[in-house]
Amino acid sequence: MATEQELQSLFKTLDRDQDGKVSINELFLSPGLSAIISSETNTSSPQELLVRYDTDKDGSITFEELKEAVEKASNLT
Ligand SMILES: [Ca+2]
Ligand SMILES: [Ca+2]
Numbered sequence: 001m002a003t004e005q006e007l008q009s010l011f012k013t014l015d016r017d018q019d020g021k022v023s024i025n026e027l028f029l030s031p032g033l034s035a036i037i038s039s040e041t042n043t044s045s046p047q048e049l050l051v052r053y054d055t056d057k058d059g060s061i062t063f064e065e066l067k068e069a070v071e072k073a074s075n076l077t
Helices: 004-014 024-029 031-041 046-053 063-072
Strands: 021-023 060-062
Touching (some): 004 031, 031 063
């Protein structure tokens, strides 16, 4: 379970080039953080996260998309 603030700081850490989106490469660059994201979104890999929650299909996850994924997994506190 995570709060929105915790998610936001996690998101910022993952977004290495600070373009406001977390790409699949950025997820692979931080395996530890990526594992937290997987557990909070009930997905098994960055690929699955992208397939299920990249709603606009741009190949990256915005904070809104991440938040929605965590909400759908009922892990947002
Ligand atoms: Ca980025
Ligand atoms: Ca997206």
